[in-house]
Amino acid sequence: MTETLAPIACCAPLGASVLSAEEALATAELFRALGDPGRVRIVNLLATSDEPVCACEIVALVGLSQPTVSHHLRKLTDAGLLDREQRGKWAYFSLNHDALRTLAAVADVKRGCC
Numbered sequence: 001m002t003e004t005l006a007p008i009a010c011c012a013p014l015g016a017s018v019l020s021a022e023e024a025l026a027t028a029e030l031f032r033a034l035g036d037p038g039r040v041r042i043v044n045l046l047a048t049s050d051e052p053v054c055a056c057e058i059v060a061l062v063g064l065s066q067p068t069v070s071h072h073l074r075k076l077t078d079a080g081l082l083d084r085e086q087r088g089k090w091a092y093f094s095l096n097h098d099a100l101r102t103l104a105a106v107a108d109v110k111r112g113c114c
Contacts, residue, residue, distance in 0.1 A: 043076065053092060
């Protein structure tokens, strides 16, 4: 069963003429989820993988402890950036591509969003 949280709350691109308080908060939360080098490494690992990756493999591949990886995976999943699939006792993670498209649009300071 794949657990997909709602993608990132819609926020205005950073290049928008004005951001509301709500849009600024949603955007800050999105970037906060990526505001740790370990989380960025996990996203990079998943971005370069053709298949979902088991949490147990992520620990070895990013060189962080299991509790730290679990914490980072939870933050990224809660932010809607990752999809989580339970396979028996193991959790597999992949990027939520809709959320990443939203992230790309938000970070686009030259053009507007979707």
